[in-house]
Amino acid sequence: MRGGEELDGFEGEASSTSMISGASSPYQPTTEPILALIAFICIETIMECSPCEGLYFFEFVSCSAFVVTGVLLILFSLNLHMRIPQINWNLTDLVNTGLSTFFFFIASIVLAALNHKTGAEIAAVIFGFLATAVYAVNTFLAVQKWRVSVHQQSASDYIRARTESRDVDGRPEIQRLDT
Template sequence: MATTDTVYNTTTEQQPKTRKWLNVPSENLETIRFGIKVIEVLLSFVAFVMEEVVSNCSHCGPLYFFEFVSCTAFLFTMLLLILLATTLHKKVGIDIWPTLDFVYTTAMAFLFLIASVVFAADNGQTGLEKGTVAFGFMATIAFFADFGFFLKMRGIPCQMRNNQPADHTPRPESEKLNSNGTE
């Protein structure tokens, strides 16, 4: 009887589920890209905070544009990082995470570059503004590094879908359209 107890106990007892809250590396985020994304979040946050401390501006348009880009980069990169580094991305209902990540990272790299260049060209040249611009360029470099590493590891996700062989299996709708009403 002791042998049957050991057989049944090992198969019928509930095993404790070990849940990891951090799921890196995963199918959507490699360990190196996770580190780069953390750096993007930190640099965007510092650039945003430093921009917020600037009290005087002669031409405020570049400052406000930099503020918008740095705040957007901070918030959305943090959201993307949380979604991709945990299992939450499975509950959102989006199936194209690599494409979304690629497009977002590319857009933020170019927006941060434009905002940093514009703010560097037109600011009051105070130490705080120069530091803000420096963090803007560092964040730009981080986003471009993420973009480059993504290309190196995965290629362009949008092109991958277009290179798949076409499915030429006739469908009922296409058969009706091709019949020209001569059924």
Template sequence: MRNPEEADGFEGEASSRSMMSGASSPYQPTTEPVLPAHRLHVRCDTEYLRSTLGLLKVLEVLLALIAFICIETVKECLPCGGLYFFEFVSCTAFVVTGVLLLLFSLNLHTKVPQINWNLTVFGFLATGAYMVNSYVAVKIWRLTDRRQVTSQSSEYTRARSESRGEVESQPEIQRLEE
């Protein structure tokens, strides 16, 4: 049978009373204070949602969602590059602006004071500017590539025509050579 002192612990295990009983026990109480669990207090900031910035964010989220839904209804496209880019931009705008709206309307931005959230928005704008720059650069590159292919095919056509003796019958080719 067990002693009343050992009633707290399991067999072969020290009880909590014997752990705290003093110098004769090998188990000493901890010296670190027990802190209460840190809770994240989240509340909806209706003042932010009514402010100009809040209303703009809500409008941006709604417009990005509508744009994304509209682009998803397109069934066919022949040159789809622009369509895919618009789809990417509208989806990204919806997600990023939605996250920012949640951060600001739930006051979560105050829980991470190491990040300057207002400047972070400008970081997203700079990223968008770089993306537009990349898109334009690729578009120019493709145009240049198409012109080179077109000029190579016209040279091929001229060389083929010359080899067949068809140059005399095509005055526009003769004009280009002069």
């Protein structure tokens, strides 16, 4: 375990991030990449577009979100993140979910505005907004998890500093001024 964090789940579960936050549903960790994949598939079935920029932007956002979130999901599921303690995984999850929320929201609005009312475009917009909602909820959970980890880290730093400051008598290289 990193920095005194406690696992939310069972031994071997990667539950130190909000992506896998000990939720009661076993399907919660895969909701985001699945919605991103479905949105990407919907957008890929479109054969014609007049202004294609909105479609391309939505395609880029949905594919990027699927790949990045999928990679993080694999890292967390296999506990590979525990082998790289130099990375603040709570912050990494927060940044990923926050950026995905923002870009999915913008891409969904743009695609909805440039929509030609085809079934695939409508489905892509719907799944885009669903993905936005799921990423937004996970961003909220990631912020809470990050705040807890920052508070725990600052509390442990304070305790360590207080303990070291009381240990002056045991360190001859530091002279006491009150003697």
